[in-house]
Amino acid sequence: MMKKYSILAAGLVSVAVIGTxxxxxxxxxxxxxxxxxxxLYSFNIATxxxxxxxxxxxxxxxxxxxxNNIVAVLQIDQSEMWPAGSDNVSDPSxxxxxxxxxxxxxxxxxxxxxxxxxxxxxxxxxxxxxxLKAAMGPLGGACSACHKAYRAPEDK
Amino acid sequence: xxxxxxxxxxxxxxxxxxxxxxxxxxxxxxxxxSGLTPDLGRGExxxxxxxxxxxxxxxGASGExxxxxxxxxxxxxxxxxxxAPNISSxxxxxxxxxxxxGLANALVHGTGPNGQHYYPAFPYTSYANMTMEDIVSLHAFxxxxxxxxxxxxxxxxxxxxNIRRSLGGWKLLFMEPGWVVDGELTDQQLRGRYLxxxxxxxxxxxxxxxxxxGLKRDLWLTGAPNPxxxxxxxxLTAAQLDWSETDIAEYLRSGFTPDxxxxxxxxxxxxxxxxxLSDDDRLAIAAYLKVVPMRASEVxxx
Numbered sequence: 252m253m254k255k256y257s258i259l260a261a262g263l264v265s266v267a268v269i270g271t272x273x274x275x276x277x278x279x280x281x282x283x284x285x286x287x288x289x290x291l292y293s294f295n296i297a298t299x300x301x302x303x304x305x306x307x308x309x310x311x312x313x314x315x316x317x318x319n320n321i322v323a324v325l326q327i328d329q330s331e332m333w334p335a336g337s338d339n340v341s342d343p344s345x346x347x348x349x350x351x352x353x354x355x356x357x358x359x360x361x362x363x364x365x366x367x368x369x370x371x372x373x374x375x376x377x378x379x380x381x382x383l384k385a386a387m388g389p390l391g392g393a394c395s396a397c398h399k400a401y402r403a404p405e406d407k
Numbered sequence: 408x409x410x411x412x413x414x415x416x417x418x419x420x421x422x423x424x425x426x427x428x429x430x431x432x433x434x435x436x437x438x439x440x441s442g443l444t445p446d447l448g449r450g451e452x453x454x455x456x457x458x459x460x461x462x463x464x465x466x467g468a469s470g471e472x473x474x475x476x477x478x479x480x481x482x483x484x485x486x487x488x489x490x491a492p493n494i495s496s497x498x499x500x501x502x503x504x505x506x507x508x509g510l511a512n513a514l515v516h517g518t519g520p521n522g523q524h525y526y527p528a529f530p531y532t533s534y535a536n537m538t539m540e541d542i543v544s545l546h547a548f549x550x551x552x553x554x555x556x557x558x559x560x561x562x563x564x565x566x567x568x569n570i571r572r573s574l575g576g577w578k579l580l581f582m583e584p585g586w587v588v589d590g591e592l593t594d595q596q597l598r599g600r601y602l603x604x605x606x607x608x609x610x611x612x613x614x615x616x617x618x619x620x621g622l623k624r625d626l627w628l629t630g631a632p633n634p635x636x637x638x639x640x641x642x643l644t645a646a647q648l649d650w651s652e653t654d655i656a657e658y659l660r661s662g663f664t665p666d667x668x669x670x671x672x673x674x675x676x677x678x679x680x681x682x683x684l685s686d687d688d689r690l691a692i693a694a695y696l697k698v699v700p701m702r703a704s705e706v707x708x709x
Contacts, residue, residue, distance in 0.1 A: 293667040300663055304653045388682050391661030394669035395678065404638035404672050 277344035285332040314376035365393040432518040443543040450548025455683040456606040477555040487564030489528040497554035507546040524574035536605035599695025644701035655693035
């Protein structure tokens with residue numbers, strides 16, 4: 252009896268744990284798609300950032316590949332990934348602010364600014380480490396400018 | 408009985424006089440500034456390290472517009488809404504006619520040209536530790552920036568905070584000169600301390616405040632509630648921020664975190680300034696943050 256009881260309790264605990272994990276993870280495929288794109292930026296910038304910080308040795312080819320990837324990811328048409336109702340007021344699993352849907356032209360301008368910075372990085376990455384370092388600032392600035400305007404702060 | 412009332416009044420008057428004397432606006436000694444030669448390059452560094460444009464450029468300004476110090480940004484606090492004034496080189500509505508000494512009075516003592524006390528929304532409690540060489544150079548650099556003719560707006564502050572005189576008492580309570588992090592420091596850590604404690608006013612956001620708006624110096628850089636309401640401004644003490652010094656310096660240059668996510672919120676405008684500093688200065692800030700202690704037992708007591 253006792254044994255069965257504790258198994259049941261353990262089962263309840265794991266259900267509760269899975270329950271909270273699911274509450275944070277989004278169900279909406281459009282949100283999954285757009286945050287995956289953001290992760291692709293981060294993954295490739297990690298290659299460049301490691302070299303900029305001197306943590307990994309500068310490698311012109313690897314740097315160029317990473318920069319090419321960022322430019323390639325920026326070719327993806329995201330128009331289906333930001334459907335109405337996928338803002339953080341309607342859906343707590345996202346940090347996208349409702350302002351996005353009121354300012355599409357400005358969001359587009361900020362995305363274009365990122366595209367420009369990514370193309371500049373593409374030109375710089377293969378040259379030498381100093382050019383790569385110099386291109387990191389504008390790239391990061393383009394990410395931050397959009398996050399500041401359109402992404403809610405982390406709820407810590 | 409009558410006599411007692413009179414003497415009470417006399418005592419009250421005396422206390423008032425003493426308080427007035429003690430809270431009289433302070434000024435720098437002219438000898439401290441005269442004879443110093445301004446260095447424009449240094450003035451420009453101080454301008455970015457001090458983040459003057461983050462508050463004094465027009466709301467929404469970006470790029471080159473940030474050099475037009477027209478004022479107009481609003482700062483909502485528990486005491487009312489403050490509006491940053493025009494500090495462009497215009498001699499009438501800006502500060503183009505001010506001497507270096509006048510600027511030093513404002514930055515180091517929070518004292519205006521007519522002897523008025525400034526509100527601490529202007530972070531002179533940090534700037535109080537600036538060197539006179541830096542102020543004289545900043546003064547010269549500000550004079551090279553464009554003149555803008557936008558009139559400064561009045562603050563929207565209720566009683567009793569609208570009485571600037573009462574700020575003298577506030578200053579007595581909260582203007583603690585001197586450094587927070589002390590002890591044996593390397594030259595690099597000392598430079599970092601100057602950049603953070605005197606110029607960077609990092610503490611204005613990353614340190615919690617008491618009910619009267621004074622910084623809790625014993626909780627220096629341990630993080631604070633976000634005035635915007637949502638989330639918390641993270642702590643930066645060595646125990647809280649486990650990033651390497653290179654990670655911190657990279658964040659202050661490009662805004663990338665160690666996971667290559669990018670900064671958001673008010674920190675973005677701060678990075679627009681720190682990205683203009685030299686690599687050495689950003690590394691100095693990181694070196695300083697690594698020696699900021701955290702009094703763990705006191706965190707969360709606000």
